[in-house]
Amino acid sequence: MKFTDGYWQLRPGVTVLRPGTVESVEPDERGFTVFAPTGQITGRGDTLNRPVVTVQFFSPAPGVIGVTVGHHSGGLPKQPRFALAAGDDHPVTVEVTGVSAALTTGELTARVTLVDRWRVDFLRGDRLVTSSTERSVGVVTDGEGRHFVHDRLALGVGETIYGLGERFGPFVKNGQTVDIWNADGGTASEQAYKNVPFYLSSAGYGVFVDHPEHVSFEVGSEVVSQAQFSVEGQSLTYYLIDGPTPKDVLRRYTALTGRPARVPAWSYGLWLSTSFTTSYDEKTVTEFIDGMAERDLPLSVFHFDCFWMRQFHWVDFVWDPATFPDPEGMLRRLHERGLKVCVWINPYIAQRSYLFEEGRQAGYLVRNPDGSVWQWDKWQAGMALVDFTNPDAVAWFNSKLKVLLDMGVDCFKTDFGERIPTEVVWHDGSDPQRMHNYYAYLYNKAVFELLEAERGVGEAVVFARSATAGGQQFPVHWGGDCESTFVAMAESLRGGLSLSASGFGYWSHDIGGFEGTPDPAVFKRWIAFGLLSSHSRLHGSGSYRVPWAYDDEAVEVLRHFTRLKLSLMPYLAAAAEEAHRDGVPVMRPMIVEFPDDPMAAYLDQQYMLGPDVLVAPVMSPDGEVTYYVPAGTWTNLVSGAQLTGPAWVTEKHGYDSLPVLARPGAVIPFGATHDRPDYEWADGVRLRLFAPVEGQRTRVRIPSPGGGPGAEFEVRYDGGTAAVDVVAGASSGYDCDVVGSGSPGGDVLGTGANR
Template identity: 30%
Template sequence: MNAFTKFFLFLLFYSAIQPFSFAQTGVGKVRTVKHNNNTVLFSNTNADVQLEFCTDGIIRIRTSWNREFEENEPWMVSRYDWPGTDVEIAEEDDQFVLKTAKLILKVQKRPFQLDIYDTAGNILSSEDVEGIKGGFSRGNTVGSTKKLFPGEHFFGFGERMDVLDRRGKEVTLNVGRGLGRPHIVGAYNVLEANYSPVPFFMSTKGYGIFFHTAWPTTWDMGSGSDKAYSFRAENGELDYYFMYGPDFPSILDKYTSVTGKSPLLPYFGLGLHVGTYSGGTWGHEALTSDHYPVALVKKFRELNIPLDILHLDSTWRIFGKNGGSGATTFEWRETFKNPEAMFDSLYAQNLNMVGLHVRPRFDNGNKLNLLDQAREKGHTYPENGNPGEFVNFFDPESVDWWWENGAMRVAGIGAMFFKTDEGSAFGRKANESNKTGPKGENVKKLHNVFPIAYARAPYEKFAELNNMRGMNHTREGYAGIQRYPFIFAGDWPSEWQYFEPVIKAGLNIGLSGVGYWAHCMGGFEHDADPELYIRWTQFGLMSSVAHLFGMDHPTYKEPWNYGEEALNIFRKYTKLRYSLLPYLYSNAYEMYTKGIPLMRALVLHYQNDPNVYNITDQYLLGESLMVCPVTTKGARTRVVYLPEGNWTDFRTGETYTGKQYLNVVCPLDEMPIFVKQGAIIPSQKAVNYIGEETIDTINLDIYPHETSSFDLYDDDGTSTDYQKGEYAITHISSIRNEKTVAINIKTPKGKYKVPKRSYKVSVHIDKKPASVETNGKKSPVQYDEEKKVLTVLPDVKSNRDIRIIIK
């Protein structure tokens, strides 16, 4: 072999292993700069880069190789009209320096390179990498490369079930779950599960990046090199937002300022949700009836298990002639003799909402031909040049037609929300059939945002019809889905191997701006052994949304089917959840205002503690309760990690210092829960359904530690008036020093008039105090030596400030 042949083969080999670098085009050198209000445009030799300063801590960075920028889209981002922010620009020999009140940007001229610092001069993000710096293009692919710093870790990326900390990992984000059968190698693949990906991450360096694209994206967070990370999309514009924290809650606040805050669910939406196949899951459809849901709710009531919301899953309707089980006819199965009377009977048992499962395709039934009608009128999305089956949820007129001619057939007789299933089937093979729906580049671009349009339609329509806050129950989502709550984790089998990955999914999606999240507690498919059922439902009842549902015939995850012990434990934790509703609702309001999820991975509040980076079986529910599910079969102890601070065992009352691992006892009827010192936790009597009785006493469990506070939130629980300021805040504070504990309960402040109520104050302190005064008068001392709890019953109602001094 001569030298020329060797060289030619070397080139072939090198081009085969380096295809990406050969065809990449960078931004080039800076030629001109234009500054217009809060926008700075750099025209470079290969591409234009536009920096839009949305706020002093949010920058939108767009790069176009054809020098045109795309129109703003309405699905992912909810806000584009940012007020102007002051930007100082200075030119130096080799760079431009741009300054806001929180950030310093340095733009190198030759070639263009963007580095971002905080105002103290600490580097946050850099494009100082080998090869092409920053933005790049390769064919239709666009992306960006950034420097990977030592000790930098990444969190977010949506509802992922594989890992929490993404440093050193690569992932592709595209809505769907694993394909292929049998499910065990396809859909039941925690590595591929992608029900609700979100192209957003937060870095422990103190910033976040939201890649504003609907195209499938790939993120290499250092899998191939410990020097750089990159993200790229298959097509479209390179458009991303840089958000400065530096703490994770501040980053989430900024991300949800861009993509939208999660509105409040109705108050009863924080109660128990139950799904049912009405007596007959797939293959047993003949056993369904309109009596089964009524009897089901009656049994919950008889067994004194709180319940507020029911949904009927897919077997309420006949499966159509064209799409089978994968489409919606809006025609009741013949076994449902009188659906309207069924709804009446359900609401007569004091359910607050009843909903139905739907899919996004129209179908023809035995009596209704909605598919034919929708196609004729142009309300389905085209498939391969022909009228399709999917409702065109991107088109308002098609949404109106779907609502008036399909949805209102059930909404008009009692359905109050939908479970919008199979949003991933638009442009991708469906789980329930071999159909793939529409294809093409435009469909590929719309695939990821289809679940948002799909969830938005019933959310808004039902809110208007019901004259109350909307609620939608959906499986798939993408950036912005938090505006149409809520998401559930999908159809994971009742097996121990899937239990912790489901917890992981909830933690990851919470770190991605989605705060209302549920799962099928106990697992969805297959029979659960009673121990797994107990452990999973303990976790589920302390999740952000408590949702019980299974397709295993005939048990259906109903608690009485798993033995007396399981039934009692289920009832115990359901009542615990209902007692904590004031705490959960107040934290839900914080989610609405700040974007902080109800269920929080420990890293959200302890981002500088590497010990929490891979903890996937503990989380904070709200800011003060740390929940530790037991995910190992047969375990009667488990190891927990206590972050910085002091923590009190919720069950025993014993207090431990943080920054340590602890082995705790966890009998089958107990899931370890720890309370953060300084916590103020409001609770109430556990009712059987929201609205059963007026709550006239709020319990306050206070764990005094230095200075702490809690804002107890109240509104009417159902309307959207809270968005107009119709709410009230009761500020509660605790100050502890060496001699005293001072507790202040202020009168409610705000436009909403809180009914007069009493307080029961339980103060967790180590010894009986010498004296207790309430508003200057001595109070009787009630101290439990065993539980180490002081109980104070102020004789002052909530219409006056209350001050308790404990000495």
């Protein structure tokens, strides 16, 4: 929210209290509290009728400093709060002198000036990271009598800001106003399904605002030289998270808010959907699956969208008997074909659903202040909302899902969860404003934990649309309802990159777009992008997404890129393990992998898939694409062509190709199987060494799809020859070759051992 009218004036009706000089500091072993009156204190009389801003400094985790800015503290505590892994068992240093008070954790220090004007400097060692200055902190009252608190952190020259959830507008957030408020608004507006009050700075730090409710960010848009964040109320808590690299920031942030879970190996394969409003029954489903098999198109998951249930009954979790008279038999037949099954659900209960009356009588539905059930007619006639703050309601909801799991359903698409009312009463007394965004967390947590309990840890996966901070623990998330155009393809990618910069490890999108029907060019280009994402799903709204509905070439393109992805499973699995272990996403903005390259700052039409593969989707009818290649010799995984960076490159590609480049010196393991994702990835693996340099030593860790120890290799490059040592684990054989050499005059060398 903006409070000023230009630099000098406030907006009409707005008053602001700001800390002046510090009156006193109260230190303790873990931090300190600063008391800052809103004016100069030159005598006892100045202490009368004088508000005081109270600012606490503390450390919830190593390399993280928390700040709470408060005015009146007599308000009742509000729930929910983000579930944070905070602790006080890590070392901190508190130092108070006559001129400053400082708190240090790791390399990060918050230093408050105790003389002259208000100033807080955040430093890494002796280097200034950012600061809060005399006009940064504000306790605001607006013309309607509402109270807000804000802080502003300085932006350096050339500093760029990323994240704030899955946002489809400009990737760099400088100059934007961003409201953290979940909305079902598609991908073509400033609204977002997944709002996360966390941003990542190119200056090597992150900021997480610890408020589930509406948070307003003014990123260089109210004061050009500062990023402001504000909340309604009498206090504001945020965390300054140290780097120095973007990966370090994401590691610390996800250690605090939660790391992505492992997902099952089969989930990385191709998902095919019935699409949304299309007409389908078991005969249609069987024809789709037969068509994929007849065309040698590997398929891993089949998804049933909304109309697996009867119209006007969503959700009652009952198969429509008119179209699916034998659901148990159908699910058994799908499993016999080696497929997993996903079905669509949401947390909205239509009045016509038998669950409505059941939930109403038991008190499982969200209520109005007068005790009646909250209802409206958007989406489903008379729909109500499951109250996930009620443990009994969670158990009731999950008992209905368990019936489906017992039938043979393997996972759920957890759609919706954004249209959450604020004039309601929650079972546990939660604040309705805070529950609006937080509802998505509770909804997906309930379903994901049921799947873990029923299918086992590492076998749970959802396809979720809504989320907020912490929701990354319950993967996978997809980008929502986009149009079927090249423009929508680009906006979807921006959304995925922003979500990745917000701590989410996995991300997917509807191949070909959702709204409308893509022309064959859009569909085929989107296939390559979709299969070079962490998860890959063919899904649309009113039209099917089977490739033969477009043209014969689409079939060939889908086969080509599906096989490529499945052969890359040893590499993708290692990247996914890094996401689970460290919070570094599978799909990464270029700035995350190349923070020291100035060209990487604004790149939003390309990305890194894991640490070593650059992908630049083609988003033009004629196949032309312009992309940036960082320093070194890069090799196209499809064509074998080599490029030397740093350089901008413009190329034309057929539908069976795109820029997908191996990083200089990378060792990329290719699996021996390309018709399914859940094979033993280390068996028969081919270790491909791209443009190595003399004396290079590279460790390659390949997980096991069952969660076992996997295998580890060391690849050595000496005298133009590669050799491999098995460091750990077992393998039924491996091969190694070298593609290009980083040394002058290098050539393609076929070497290595097969053991």
